Amino acid sequence: MWRIKVPPKVLKLVWRALSGCLPTNSMLQQKHVPVVACCPVCDGESESIIHALVLCPVAAQCWHKAFPEQSAMVATDFFSWLDQALYKLDAWKRSEAVTLCWAVWKARNEKVWNQRMARIDAVVSSAAQYLKQWKEAQGRSSILPSQPFVASDGVSLWVKPQEDTIKVSVDAAVFSDFSAFGIGMVARNSSGHLVQAKAKLFQEMATPALAEAMAIKEALSWTKQEQWEKVVIESDSLVAIQAIRSQVPMRSLFGQGCGGL
Structure with missing residues (x-):
């Protein structure tokens, strides 16, 4: 998994899911945090890691839209499911798959904290756009020549302009x-x-x-x-x-x- 070319925060999210330490409601309940175990998105089953990222109706629709060939896969845990999914995909599709995991979790958090549920196509397109922009940024040196920096580039605090400016x-x-x-x-x-x-x-x-x-x-x-x-x-x-x-x-x-x- 660490050889997949995606943003570090995407790998971190998927690694937490694979390690069983993603803070889903059922995981929080196991740690004695006073929360309801049911999924905050579908308000149905207990929110396990595989439910949050794959089996929840909203997540399942995202996967069906982006990877219709993966819809028939069956697994009882996220580790087994991702292992099956990545085995069948090429390098680019693997990057898209793990980035979609991140986008699904991001949409879930938006529902939990801001009571807003993103549309299915918006979740899928945001994952694709984020990955594309990151890939382009990694190879930007071959597209744009290095530009000279000026004195004010990279400052962390606002600096006053010159007089009468x-x-x-x-x-x-x-x-x-x-x-x-x-x-x-x-x-x-x-x-x-x-x-x-x-x-x-x-x-x-x-x-x-x-x-x-x-x-x-x-x-x-x-x-x-x-x-x-x-x-x-x-x-x-x-x-x-x-x-x-x-x-x-x-x-x-x-x-x-x-x-x-």
């Missing part, structure tokens, strides 16, 4: 459950005082990288509208910043978003 900090968030993404912008002056703030919601799906690029583009439009003369745009998206600095043409929605800057 406005600094606009931007960020974006993707809401997969609602097929939407939002951006936020905060403008502060050289004294650190708030000048203006703005948020905007887009009713369409976007990757995190594209959402961050759009946030920067919207911030530039905002500064033009407000007629601020000296402006610094600040983003925490290294991917977007490197793409803007790069001279490599990118034929994608992300590239078009950056190209418009």
Whole structure:
């Protein structure tokens, strides 16, 4: 399993499940935590590890949508089930399978803590997108040349801009459950005082990288509208910043978003 190429937190989640220490309700009850053992998603059977990740009706629909050939597999524990599943899959499909385990558990936690249940297609697509973006990030050095860093890159605290300069900090968030993404912008002056703030919601799906690029583009439009003369745009998206600095043409929605800057 450790040879599967997926994000570390995905491997950690699956390893906890294989080790029998994933905090499902039945496991918590065994540790004398005062919780009800039934599944918080389907409110049916006791929430064992294999139930939470595989057998729960919601999880089962996710697996049927992503891996219809695995639907007929029968196992009494998660270890046996995953062993059978991985044995039949190639390297890429193995990565998708363990990432889907992570996405199913993430959706389960969203139901437990925020009382929101993601759609089946949203859970499956979020797993696929997360894995794809991680794989692309691992090989990004072969796509984008190394970009020189500037003095302010990587700072952990907000730094005041120069005199008579406005600094606009931007960020974006993707809401997969609602097929939407939002951006936020905060403008502060050289004294650190708030000048203006703005948020905007887009009713369409976007990757995190594209959402961050759009946030920067919207911030530039905002500064033009407000007629601020000296402006610094600040983003925490290294991917977007490197793409803007790069001279490599990118034929994608992300590239078009950056190209418009």
